[in-house]
Amino acid sequence: MLVLFIIGLLLHGITLVLPALVRDSRRLNVAANLLNAVALLCGLTFSLSALLDYHRADYRIELPSVPSVLIGFDGLSLFFLFTFQLLSLAASLYAIGYLRPYIERGLSIRAHISFFTLLILAMQLVAVVHHALVFLIVWELMAIGGYFSIVLEKDKEEVRRGGFWYFVATHAGVLLLYVCFLTLHEITGSWNFEDFARHAVYDPKALAVVLLTGLAGFGIKAGFMPFHAWLPNAHSAAPTHVSALLSAINIKAGIYGMARLMMILPALNAAYGWGLLAVSLVSAVLGVWYALAQHDIKRLLAYHSVENIGIIGVGLSIAWLGRCYAMPELVLLGFAGALLHTLNHAIFKGLLFFGAGNVYLQAHTGDIEKMGGFARVIPLTAITFLIGAISICGLPPFNGFVSEFIIYKSFFFAGTQLHDSGHSVVRDYAPLVMLFSAVGLAFMGGLAVACFTKLYGIVFLGANRSGDAPVPQSENGWSSASLVGLAGLCAVLGIFPQTGLRLVAPALGELADGAQAPADWSAPLGQLQIVFALFLALVVAVYAVKFWLQCRIGVRVRETWGCGYEAVTPRMQYTASGFAEELVKLGRPMLNLAVHWKPLRDIMPAASEFRSHCHDRMENGWLAFNNAMGRMLGAFRWIQSGNIRHYVVYLFGAILFYLLCALIWK
Amino acid sequence: MEITSSDPLSWLACAIFLAGAPLYTGIVNKLKARMSGRFGASVFQPYYELWRLAQKETVYSTSAGFISRIAPVIVWCTVAFTVLLLPLGRPAALSFSCDFILFAYLLALGRFFQILAALDSAASLEGMGASREARFAVFAEPIFFFTIGSLALITQRYSFEKILDGITWSNPLFVVFISIGLLSLFFLMMAECSRMPVDDPNTHLELTMIHEVMILDASGIDLMLYQYAASLKLLLYATLAALLLNPFGVLGTTGLLVFGATLLGMAAGLALVETLMARFRLVLVPQFLLFATAIGVLNILIFTFSHKS
Numbered sequence: 001m002l003v004l005f006i007i008g009l010l011l012h013g014i015t016l017v018l019p020a021l022v023r024d025s026r027r028l029n030v031a032a033n034l035l036n037a038v039a040l041l042c043g044l045t046f047s048l049s050a051l052l053d054y055h056r057a058d059y060r061i062e063l064p065s066v067p068s069v070l071i072g073f074d075g076l077s078l079f080f081l082f083t084f085q086l087l088s089l090a091a092s093l094y095a096i097g098y099l100r101p102y103i104e105r106g107l108s109i110r111a112h113i114s115f116f117t118l119l120i121l122a123m124q125l126v127a128v129v130h131h132a133l134v135f136l137i138v139w140e141l142m143a144i145g146g147y148f149s150i151v152l153e154k155d156k157e158e159v160r161r162g163g164f165w166y167f168v169a170t171h172a173g174v175l176l177l178y179v180c181f182l183t184l185h186e187i188t189g190s191w192n193f194e195d196f197a198r199h200a201v202y203d204p205k206a207l208a209v210v211l212l213t214g215l216a217g218f219g220i221k222a223g224f225m226p227f228h229a230w231l232p233n234a235h236s237a238a239p240t241h242v243s244a245l246l247s248a249i250n251i252k253a254g255i256y257g258m259a260r261l262m263m264i265l266p267a268l269n270a271a272y273g274w275g276l277l278a279v280s281l282v283s284a285v286l287g288v289w290y291a292l293a294q295h296d297i298k299r300l301l302a303y304h305s306v307e308n309i310g311i312i313g314v315g316l317s318i319a320w321l322g323r324c325y326a327m328p329e330l331v332l333l334g335f336a337g338a339l340l341h342t343l344n345h346a347i348f349k350g351l352l353f354f355g356a357g358n359v360y361l362q363a364h365t366g367d368i369e370k371m372g373g374f375a376r377v378i379p380l381t382a383i384t385f386l387i388g389a390i391s392i393c394g395l396p397p398f399n400g401f402v403s404e405f406i407i408y409k410s411f412f413f414a415g416t417q418l419h420d421s422g423h424s425v426v427r428d429y430a431p432l433v434m435l436f437s438a439v440g441l442a443f444m445g446g447l448a449v450a451c452f453t454k455l456y457g458i459v460f461l462g463a464n465r466s467g468d469a470p471v472p473q474s475e476n477g478w479s480s481a482s483l484v485g486l487a488g489l490c491a492v493l494g495i496f497p498q499t500g501l502r503l504v505a506p507a508l509g510e511l512a513d514g515a516q517a518p519a520d521w522s523a524p525l526g527q528l529q530i531v532f533a534l535f536l537a538l539v540v541a542v543y544a545v546k547f548w549l550q551c552r553i554g555v556r557v558r559e560t561w562g563c564g565y566e567a568v569t570p571r572m573q574y575t576a577s578g579f580a581e582e583l584v585k586l587g588r589p590m591l592n593l594a595v596h597w598k599p600l601r602d603i604m605p606a607a608s609e610f611r612s613h614c615h616d617r618m619e620n621g622w623l624a625f626n627n628a629m630g631r632m633l634g635a636f637r638w639i640q641s642g643n644i645r646h647y648v649v650y651l652f653g654a655i656l657f658y659l660l661c662a663l664i665w666k
Numbered sequence: 667m668e669i670t671s672s673d674p675l676s677w678l679a680c681a682i683f684l685a686g687a688p689l690y691t692g693i694v695n696k697l698k699a700r701m702s703g704r705f706g707a708s709v710f711q712p713y714y715e716l717w718r719l720a721q722k723e724t725v726y727s728t729s730a731g732f733i734s735r736i737a738p739v740i741v742w743c744t745v746a747f748t749v750l751l752l753p754l755g756r757p758a759a760l761s762f763s764c765d766f767i768l769f770a771y772l773l774a775l776g777r778f779f780q781i782l783a784a785l786d787s788a789a790s791l792e793g794m795g796a797s798r799e800a801r802f803a804v805f806a807e808p809i810f811f812f813t814i815g816s817l818a819l820i821t822q823r824y825s826f827e828k829i830l831d832g833i834t835w836s837n838p839l840f841v842v843f844i845s846i847g848l849l850s851l852f853f854l855m856m857a858e859c860s861r862m863p864v865d866d867p868n869t870h871l872e873l874t875m876i877h878e879v880m881i882l883d884a885s886g887i888d889l890m891l892y893q894y895a896a897s898l899k900l901l902l903y904a905t906l907a908a909l910l911l912n913p914f915g916v917l918g919t920t921g922l923l924v925f926g927a928t929l930l931g932m933a934a935g936l937a938l939v940e941t942l943m944a945r946f947r948l949v950l951v952p953q954f955l956l957f958a959t960a961i962g963v964l965n966i967l968i969f970t971f972s973h974k975s
Contacts, residue, residue: 373788375731383732395775396768409764409824412815416822431819432970435812439959442770442811446804449778453800457785457793463729524762527669531760531768535747542891543739549887553723560727560789560883574785574793583801586952 002059002073004046009124011039015117019110025103032113033092033099036120040089043124047082054078054506070192072130075506076263076339080127080256082503083343086489087249087350088120090482094354095241097478101361102152102239112152112239119145119245126253130193132181136174139253143170146250150238162237166246169220169230176217177257183210197264204268211272214261222254224313225283228306229619232294235302236366240357243298247305248350252342255312259338262316263511267323270426276317277433281440284310286590288447292454293584293591293614295576296366297356300455301349304392307444308345311407312338314437318410325426327417328517332508333410336522339504341403344493348391348400351486354479355385359459361474363466368458368576375460377472380480382460384487389452391490394445397532399493402500402525404441411438447583454579463570495532497525577612584614592617669762679754683901684746688712690904690933691897697937712897716890724886729788737783738884738891744776745898752905753827755916761827766814769826770807773858776895777803784880795879798948802857802864802876805955809854812962813847817910820969826909835913839972846965848907852935853958855903857951859896862940864951904932 015035022028050059050073059073073081095116099109122142129135147170151163185191187206188199202210220227231251235243267273287306294300315338322330356366358381363371375382387398394404411434418430493500501522508514562568584593597610671677692709699706726734750759751769758765777799784796818824820843821832834840857864860877867878881892908928914921946954 373729375733379732386733390775390778393774393778394771395778396771401771405764405767408767412764412818412824415819419819419822428970432966435815435819435966438815439808439811442807443804445771445774446807449774449781450800450804453778453781453785453796457782457796461729461731461733461782461786462788462793524669524764527762530670531762534750534760535743535772538747539739539743542743543736546739546887546891549720550724553721553886556723556725557728557730558725560729560787562789563791570788572790573788574790574797579793579797579800582797582949583804 001046001049002061004042008039008041008043008046009121011035011042012117012121015039016114016121019113025109026100028113029099029103029109030096032117033096036092036117037089040085040092040120043085044082044089047078047085051075051078051082051503051506054509067191069134070130070194071128072194073128075504075508075510076256076259077128077130079339079343079504079507080252081124083252083346084120084123084127084249087245087346088123090350090354090486091241091245092120094244094357094479094482097476098239098241098357098361100476107153109152112149115145115148116242117145119149119242119250121145123245123249123253127256132185132191132193132196136177136181139174139177142250142253143167143174146170146242146246149242150234150246152239152242156237159237162233162235165230166234169227169234173217173220173227173254176213176220180210180214180217180261183213193260193264200266202266202268207265207268211261211265211269215258215272215276218254218257218261219279220254222251222258222309222313223283223306224279224309225286225306226618226621228283228287228303228309229616229622231305232290232299232302232616233619235305236296236298240298240353240360243302244350244353244357247302247353248346251305251309252346255309255316255338255342258313258316259335262320262323267320267513270321270324273317273320273324274433276313276320277437280310280313280317281437282310283307283313285440285444285447288444288451289584289587289591290614290616292447292451292580293587293593295368295613297359297368297455297459298353298366300368300451301352301356304352304448304451305345305349307448308341308349308392310444311404311441312341312345314441315339315341315403315407315410318407318414321414321418323513325418325421325423326513327414327421328514329521330410330414330417331511332514332517332521333406333413335508335511335514336501336504337403337406337410339507340406340500341400343500343503344391344399344403344490347486347489347493348388348398351384351388351483351490352392354483354486355381355388358474358479358483362472368455370466371459371464372462372466372570372573373460373464378475380475381483384483385460386456387487387490389456391494393448393452395449397494397535398490399500400490402494402497402528404445406522406525408438408441411435411441450580450583454576458574458576458579462573465570465573465575467570495529495536497528501525581612590617592620669760671757671759671761673755673757675755676753676757676759680749680752680759683749683752683754683905684898687898687901688716688894690901690929693930694900694933694936697934698940701937701941712893716894719885719890719893720887722886724888727787727789727883730786730883733779733782733786734883734888737779737786738888738895740779741776741783742891742895742898744772744779745895745902748772748902749898751826752902753830753909754905758825758827761825763824765825766810766818766829770810773899774803774807780880780892783884787883789883791879792882795876795882798876799880802951802955805952805959806854806857809850809955809958809962812959812966813850813854816843816962816966816969817847830909830915833910833913839969843965843969844910846961848911850958850962850965851903851907851910852932853955853961855900855907855932856936856939857955857958858903859900861900861936863943863946863954866945901929904929907932 015032018032061071063069122138122145125138129138147163147167153159184196188195223231235247284307287303291300291303315334319331319334322334358378391398391400394400415431415434418426584591592615595612598608600608692712696706696709748769751765781796781799784792817829821829823829823832865876884892908925911928912924914924916925
């Protein structure tokens with residue numbers, strides 16, 4: 001089976017150089033993306049069969065070098081590999097249709113194809129490389145592939161800006177990762193993850209350095225608050241198939257890193273768990289709140305990624321707490337919730353981004369205030385987007401519900417189990433903290449419902465706000481295939497929760513701390529399909545009765561009643577900003593809502609307009625930090641004069657300095 | 667562990683619940699009429715209304731798509747399905763660990779479709795109602811989680827049925843906790859069922875309504891399903907409260923009597939509030955709901971710290 005994975009990598013390699021071989025852009029687009037899709041199908045066959053029939057020692061490759069480089073396929077790696085491949089496959093198919101208008105406009109996609117392939121390839125390698133140095137190299141390759149894929153429309157200012165945000169964020173993260181892995185190497189004397197895990201004795205101080213830099217470094221990639229500012233900028237700048245990849249799986253590389261660290265390092269200090277829990281909850285609630293204030297469809301979805309990363313972080317922190325307090329059930333619940341939500345979020349976020357891409361092609365803008373009534377224009381997109389929206393709100397019977405259910409369950413179990421633990425402060429306060437966390441998650445759920453009813457209602461329902469009835473032009477076979485496929489997965493993973501559990505089972509099986517958990521830790525997920533089946537049967541039955549009655553009595557279609565007003569126009573519908581305004585106002589001072597409008601005066605008022613947008617305080621904070629750093633370091637700019645003679649003097653000075661040091665200290 | 671009950675009694679209880687829900691709405695309306703000095707319609711009036719609507723032709727807006735057609739069904743089904751999770755005749759028809767999460771999320775699914783259906787009609791007034799519903803739901807959902815979640819943590823059990831079994835009535839602390847918790851639940855009921863201080867079920871001034879304005883464009887069987895779902899929801903919350911405040915269980919005669927009395931008491935309470943109060947200004951509603959949450963917070967704090975010492 002392993003050979004399939006290698007064939008997949010080789011096929012990606014061919015795609016990398018394909019732009020040099022195929023001259024015609026149109027043909028290149030189809031050929032390269034199909035080749036990628038075939039490669040990913042090979043890879044998926046491997047990872048899925050390995051996950052379903054998992055034996056730990058089956059797959060590992062040791063590359064012959066000194067020291068040996070380990071490519072490992074353990075449960076966690078396989079799970080993330082599967083997730084990455086699944087979404088890359090959907091994105092490759094989607095890209096065929098999505099890039100077509102770009103090619104027709106005469107944009108060169110040659111370099112884009114190569115870098116997009118590099119992104120896909122590097123992400124797969126990130127999941128399986130178990131050698132810290134090589135891991136960092138492929139991590140950087142992934143960053144490069146990501147950056148150049150984002151800046152496809154590089155003549156646009158905001159695209160360059162978004163790409164730059166991505167580049168800076170990912171490099172800031174990797175700096176911290178260097179510290180993390182070099183410290184690990186110092187401690188254990190090895191580069192391999194397995195040796196990190198095997199090393200039993202860790203100095204608490206060194207462990208603190210490793211954990212803090214590691215979690216922060218991977219956290220920047222994942223987009224935890226306050227490191228999230230790059231997400232909305234980069235995701236809205238990228239072409240849709242790339243933003244879908246970034247949002248659905250690229251940020252999950254950060255989650256993979258965090259999960260890996262939390263699995264291999266000894267859980268000695270619960271403070272990291274509590275801290276991560278707090279950061280995650282803040283990310284979850286504020287992420288969706290910021291999302292609610294956005295009017296750009298892609299920015300809105302990007303902020304929702306912050307929310308979902310928060311939910312995943314909650315799961316990871318519960319797992320860490322479970323390890324610290326030796327509660328096997330919590331370890332399993334937390335990790336299962338986090339990993340399952342990783343997969344689920346990848347699926348529905350990919351689906352939503354693809355839907356948003358179709359909407360974008362249709363409306364030629366991302367501004368949802370100009371949309372409306374798209375359900376009649378692009379019906380397939382509307383139905384699949386609805387499934388994605390229900391899933392992301394965590395509503396049954398789709399997949400988002402399953403993972404959020406596990407997270408909720410882990411809260412309540414943590415509340416009672418930590419109450420029974422020996423530690424006195426934990427005993428008294430843990431139930432309260434867990435209760436408040438669950439309530440926070442419920443609050444977030446309410447905001448998510450508000451946010452997605454707003455998005456869906458404004459974009460797909462009602463009448464078109466720009467007036468003219470649009471002609472369907474964005475749906476095509478390729479994009480429909482990936483939309484329907486992902487929507488189907490949302491339904492399958494939701495209605496049959498044990499499917500998802502089976503995929504995470506190998507990763508959970510490797511957790512030594514989870515081994516003593518009772519067998520029914522995942523109850524009642526194994527049986528929820530009965531409940532969902534009953535519910536769906538009820539819906540179908542009631543609909544059938546309604547349909548029968550309506551056939552008998554009759555249905556009429558008439559204009560919406562305008563309360564007696566005759567000159568109703570589509571512009572009189574509720575707007576997205578109107579829908580969300582009150583909730584956004586309640587979010588002050590964290591949400592800084594800027595409103596521009598000229599009030600209407602006199603009896604015959606002149607034309608006026610109203611605009612509102614929400615500033616992200618944390619983003620502004622980073623920009624201010626950046627400016628301050630720039631000013632401070634600008635003071636040293638004179639050193640770099642550009643005059644070569646000065647540089648010779650510097651070299652000479654440096655040599656003199658070292659010589660002096662050598663003389664003094666011998 | 668089986669999650670579906672094999673006891674026919676539990677399914678029968680759900681059927682009785684579904685059949686009896688409009689009656690409860692009728693009782694509330696009757697009580698309200700009597701309290702405000704009117705004679706009022708018969709308690710069976712809601713049944714006539716539903717029957718009348720079911721025979722009517724349905725009119726859809728030209729801008730309405732598939733959402734308007736499936737939303738009434740989903741709204742009704744979500745509320746009707748949550749009835750199965752209530753431990754009416756123990757064992758509950760469906761009972762499993764953390765079933766109250768499904769309870770809350772099913773209701774949220776119904777709300778999701780209700781809001782979408784309102785936006786589907788392309789009318790500005792309905793968008794207004796949709797926006798309000800979404801906004802108030804954000805504050806209503808935490809109240810439910812606080813009340814049931816704190817009960818779950820206190821009793822260390824995770825399903826409605828087991829939570830009810832786990833309440834030790836001999837402990838005065840539990841009695842205090844449940845009574846105060848019920849107050850939040852009562853507030854929640856007023857908000858979720860669009861009753862008076864939050865929403866006005868009688869007005870037909872579109873600017874001031876929430877629930878009524880969202881279903882302004884619904885007609886015929888669709889409207890019937892919405893109205894039926896609304897009365898189911900009212901009885902649902904009342905029943906939840908009555909189940910919690912019942913030390914005897916619902917199987918014995920005493921238990922049934924207490925259960926019925928609590929239901930009637932809740933109806934009278936609602937009618938009294940509606941008679942005495944006017945609707946809040948809309949900006950005050952979140953404060954009202956946050957107040958209910960605050961009661962819940964205080965309640966759990968009192969419990970935790972007096973339980974410890």
